[in-house]
Amino acid sequence: MKNRIAATAAAAALALGGLAYATSPATAAADTIERSSRGCVTEPEYRRVKRGMTQTKVHRVFGTKGRVTTQGYGMKFRQYKVCNDRFGFVTVDYTKRGGKFKVTGKFAYWASEHSRSTG
Known part of the structure; x- marks a missing residue:
C-alpha cells in the first residue's frame, strides 16, 4: 500500500x-x-551527468540505457532519445578506466531550441 x-x-x-x-x-x-x-532524457537529467560518472550511474539518472553508436579501444559512445523533441538527442562519451566505463564528454541537441554542449 x-x-x-x-x-x-x-x-x-x-x-x-x-x-x-x-x-x-x-x-x-x-x-x-x-x-x-x-525511455528518454530530460534537460534536468542531462545537466546532472558529470565527467567521471560511471555508465551505470548515468543510466540510473536517465532511466534508460540508450544505444551504443560506436565502441572500441576502451571507448564507447551512447546515444539517448530526449523527451518532448522528435529530432533531439543526447550523446555521452565513455572511456574505460579502472574496469568501468566513465563519462569523458557529453553533447545534447534539442531541435526545438538551439544546441547545447558540455564537455
Missing part, C-alpha cells in the same frame, strides 16, 4: 509539471520505474 501511495504521489508531481526528487526508497523506486518507461 505504501509503495502504491508513493507511486501515485510521484506520478501526480510529474503530471503537475514539476520534477520530484525522491525522498524515500519507495518514491525513488516509483520515480525510476516511471522514467525507465519513458
